[in-house]
Amino acid sequence: MLRALAASKWVQPWPLRLCLISLPKKRRAFASNVITPVPLSYTVFDGSSPQPPLVFLHGLFGSKANFQSLAKKLVLQTGRTVLTVDARNHGSSSHSSMMSYEAMSADVQLLLHQLHLNRCVLIGHSMGGKTAMVLSLQRPELVERLVCVDISPSETSAVTSFQAFVAAMRAVDIPQGFPRSAARRLAEEQLRSTIQEPAIRNFLLTNLVSSEGKFMWRVNLEAVSNHLNEILSFPDFQKPYSGPALFLGGSKSEYISSNDYPEIERLFPEAEIQYVPDAGHWVHADQPQQFLTAVCNFLELSPR
Structure with missing residues (x-):
C-alpha cells in the first residue's frame, strides 16, 4: 500500500514553489x-x-x-x-x-x-x-x-537505440482476446526482428498490460515518441x-x-x-x- 512517511528529523515542511515553474x-x-x-x-x-x-x-x-x-x-x-x-x-x-x-x-x-x-x-x-x-x-x-x-x-542520441525501441513497440499488434502468455510470446516475436537482445526485449515487455481483454503498453508511447529528441x-x-x-x-x-x-x-x-x-x-x-x-x-x- 502506498503511504506517506512518518515524521522524523528529515521530514520538515517547505514552501510549495512548483505550481508555476518557468522553463529555462x-x-x-x-x-x-x-x-x-x-x-x-x-x-x-x-x-x-x-x-x-x-x-x-x-x-x-x-x-x-x-x-x-x-x-x-x-x-x-x-x-x-x-x-x-x-x-x-x-x-x-x-x-x-x-x-x-x-x-x-x-x-x-x-x-x-x-x-x-x-x-x-x-x-x-x-x-x-x-x-x-x-x-x-x-x-x-x-x-x-x-x-x-x-x-x-x-x-x-548517438549512443542509444531508443528510437528503434519506440518504433518496434508501436508496431506490435495483438488480437483482442489472446490469453496473457500467448500475447506475451506474440509481442516478443514481433519485437525480435528489431531488438535482438533477449534481456532488452524482456525489459520492454514489462510494460505490456491487459485491460478488458485488450493488451496495450502502460508506457505512454505517444508522449515518449513526440518528445524523444528532448528526452535524449x-x-x-x-x-x-x-x-x-x-x-x-x-x-x-x-x-x-x-x-x-x-x-x-x-x-x-x-x-x-x-x-x-x-x-x-x-x-x-x-x-x-x-x-x-x-x-x-x-x-x-x-x-x-
Whole structure:
C-alpha cells in the first residue's frame, strides 16, 4: 500500500514553489512558460535512520519495480528510508502530453512536498539521472547528494537505440482476446526482428498490460515518441550544483565518455566519475552488488 512517511528529523515542511515553474530561457520559444506537475506513483521502504531518504528515479521504459530489490538491500545496509518512483507516463503514474526534464523535475518536487521531505539523495538511471540532475540544478537545497547512473548532462542520441525501441513497440499488434502468455510470446516475436537482445526485449515487455481483454503498453508511447529528441538531450543550465555527486557508468557502455567530462565538471564541480566493470547501460541490473557497494561508499563520504 502506498503511504506517506512518518515524521522524523528529515521530514520538515517547505514552501510549495512548483505550481508555476518557468522553463529555462532557451526553451521558452518552444514550450509553455508554465509546467503543471502530475502526481507520481511511489513505493516506500522504511528505514530507521534520521538521515535523508534515497529516492530512485528509473530510466526510459522502466518503472519503480526496477529498483525494489536494491531498495530493500539499501535499507538494510544504510538504515535509510528508500523511495522508488514511477516517472510521468510510466508505470502507475499519471499520463501527460508533456515529457520534458523540467516537467519530470517538477513532478518529483511535488512528491517531495506531499511527503514533507526537505532533503533527499537522488539516484537516477538514464532518463531518471537527467531528471535528478535538473532537479539538483534547479533546487539544490533539496538534494543532499546526487547519483547519476550511466548518464551525463549531454546529448545521448548517438549512443542509444531508443528510437528503434519506440518504433518496434508501436508496431506490435495483438488480437483482442489472446490469453496473457500467448500475447506475451506474440509481442516478443514481433519485437525480435528489431531488438535482438533477449534481456532488452524482456525489459520492454514489462510494460505490456491487459485491460478488458485488450493488451496495450502502460508506457505512454505517444508522449515518449513526440518528445524523444528532448528526452535524449539536456536543458541549458549555467549555475552549477555544488553538492557531492557520483556519475556511475558501466564499463561496457558509451553513455559516459571522456567527451562528457568537461560538462560534468562545469555543472557538477564536486563530481566523482566511476565505472563498474563488466556492466552495460543497465549497471544496477548487470552488476547489482558492485552497484550497491559504490552507492554505499558514496553515501559514507563526507561533503567536501
